[in-house]
Amino acid sequence: MDYVVVKYLHFLGIFALSSTLIAQHLLIKPEISVKTLRKLASIDSIYGLSAVVTLLAGLALWLWVGKAAEFYTSNPIFHIKLTLFVLIGLISIYPTLFFIKTRRNTDRDSAELIKIPKGVVMTIRAEIAGLLVLPLLAVLMAQGIGFS
Template structure:
């Protein structure tokens, strides 16, 4: 494994993680009242990038495990890695709720200009805020791994 490939994979992984976090913060900011049909379109469009960047995180992370300088055994034998992966999966599963909500809102907005009410916006904003809060655990677990904890 070349040091250059390892650097590229690490960079892609870290940039993907930052981008996912940025998208979450953007969604949280955009979920303000009154939410217009244009706002619904914007949030649904922003959420698409969540999926793209989450895919980048998974692909680059898997490549780091397979071909990274530390080797697969560093990751696969480390319980902190599995905690980090589990937390990422939990965040991804929670993200399904807002995504389906945005798609439903967008369909309604396109069909008849309907926009969500205050309760629906608040509920969805809560799910996004939960993801942001859980996301804080990822760099803590990553720092633990970087220092060899769990290995």
């Protein structure tokens, strides 16, 4: 039963992570209102939380429940998948810091439009592109590709 619960949490984390990233992409524009900035910052917080849930559940699946750790550890596809997940997490720091800094330095009732750096938009798009590759790597692993 532990395996089922952890796998379920892993899937919930993945779905939340994907949903929040798409929501950010749909909301972000070259210029946004303070209200939209606050929404983006809130969504980004949920994104971070879902990434942590996904990572912790994934580590539990790897090290404690389900298949033996060797199933994952010996597969180079798994290492590529884990590296890509970490890379996505690292590049997500840039938009997160932008949202936190800008939210903190913007008057809550301001009617001004906030200019979004192109790098923030491109980073979110890069995260989505990376996220699209992760299921492919999971399917390859499940099919036994990458095992010696």
